[in-house]
Amino acid sequence: MRTVVIGSGSWGTALAQVLQDNHQKVMVYGVAENEVNDINENHKNSKYFGDVELNPELKATTDIECVKGADIVLLAVPTIAIDPICHQINDLLEKKTIIINVSKGFHPETNERMSQVIRRCIDEDKLSSVVSLIGPSHAEEVVIRLLTTIDAISLKNEDALTVQNLFSNQYLRIYTGNDEIGSELGVAIKNVMAIASGILSGLGYQDNTRAALITRGLQEMIRYGVHFGGQQKTFMGLTGIGDLIVTCTSVHSRNFEAGYQIGKENSVENFFKNNTKTVEGVRTAKIVHRVATENGIDMPICEEVYQILYNGKLPSDCAQDLMIRDLKKEF
Known part of the structure; x- marks a missing residue:
């Protein structure tokens, strides 16, 4: 062939x-x-x-x-x-x-x-x-x-x-x-989570925080994917948790790198002014925000990334706001 x-x-x-x-x-x-x-x-x-x-x-x-x-x-x-x-x-x-x-x-x-x-x-x-x-x-x-x-x-x-x-x-x-739906949604949304992971690293947070981010980020991916017809088990595989881990932890990830710069400076301004690379999570964050809002899907991490990228919210404020959300059961 x-x-x-x-x-x-x-x-x-x-x-x-x-x-x-x-x-x-x-x-x-x-x-x-x-x-x-x-x-x-x-x-x-x-x-x-x-x-x-x-x-x-x-x-x-x-x-x-x-x-x-x-x-x-x-x-x-x-x-x-x-x-x-x-x-x-x-x-x-x-x-x-x-x-x-x-x-x-x-x-x-x-x-x-x-x-x-x-x-x-x-x-x-x-x-x-x-x-x-x-x-x-x-x-x-x-x-x-x-x-x-x-x-x-x-x-x-x-x-x-x-x-x-x-x-x-x-x-x-x-x-x-x-599972075309679940797989494609998983590998798309994890780019937003990778930006969040980079932001937290740039702010100085370490392993405990990243573990929490990946775990709760996976729940958001599942919530979004299942809503649109994806299979929950897909998110336990390579296009779900697998891609999420590698993108949220690697210096090779453009999304993580972008987030790290934003977190390090506690501002998105210089990133948008100087970035020349394709960072898919930036566009994805905007789309996920719009679709999740229209469909009533709870996506707190994606929402905070959107607020940083498009409304200029300080990354440090977003991290704290995630921590003081209403307390609830994990599942």
């Missing part, structure tokens, strides 16, 4: 290398010529991975026509770009294709999950299914072949199994699942 990876960033490059390591036919498509040339000529993606040596057989291109004839297209672009890139490749697809999504979040205007966006934008006669390849993973670790496990989630089990077999090897283990 021939796979095209859309996106020459960190995750797209790392996953393309997995396929190359597995002796699969794969091509990376990117719009940044310097990244594409770096992969082709130097066998590196220096912007994201420094001097890490990539599989020398890995190839990249700036020609979107490479999508033609592909059996699988993997979308490794920010959530905000999924809609336009799907419209772009729709005219190039020549047969029913498996579309793999690795982005974690929502459409910024419609609130759709990524699988919903893809099904809306890709013609039915060109789409075999959507497979979400998601879970606790940092590209920086996968690219140097550290042991990692993630999920291939799809409503079409046959395609999930295809993706599982293509990507699994001695350092990357893929499990399959079909």
Whole structure:
């Protein structure tokens, strides 16, 4: 099978290398010529991975026509770009294709999950299914072949199994699942929790606080996910607690890093003034706030992150306000 990876960033490059390591036919498509040339000529993606040596057989291109004839297209672009890139490749697809999504979040205007966006934008006669390849993973670790496990989630089990077999090897283990709603909501909302975790660390709070944040954050994820049809057991797996832990505790996490800066300065001002990276949790916090409010879902941690990001509330005040909420039973 021939796979095209859309996106020459960190995750797209790392996953393309997995396929190359597995002796699969794969091509990376990117719009940044310097990244594409770096992969082709130097066998590196220096912007994201420094001097890490990539599989020398890995190839990249700036020609979107490479999508033609592909059996699988993997979308490794920010959530905000999924809609336009799907419209772009729709005219190039020549047969029913498996579309793999690795982005974690929502459409910024419609609130759709990524699988919903893809099904809306890709013609039915060109789409075999959507497979979400998601879970606790940092590209920086996968690219140097550290042991990692993630999920291939799809409503079409046959395609999930295809993706599982293509990507699994001695350092990357893929499990399959079909709870698309729970899995996609879990990996999206955990980005908001990662911002909260970073904020608390920046404020100087340590292990006790982070444990509380992760535990109570998981309850919010479950509450939100089950409300919209997700299965509670999903949140006990890789796309729930697994992704929540790795994102709330790792310096590789952009969401944690953003939160840490905000907490360190006890202000969001400089973050918005200077940030140049995609921090999915910022947009997700706004969407979750709106949807939770409309549906009467209690999301106190997400609410405080929203207040910090969009209403300028001091992070230190938010931390204290969470502690003095009305006392209640845990479950």
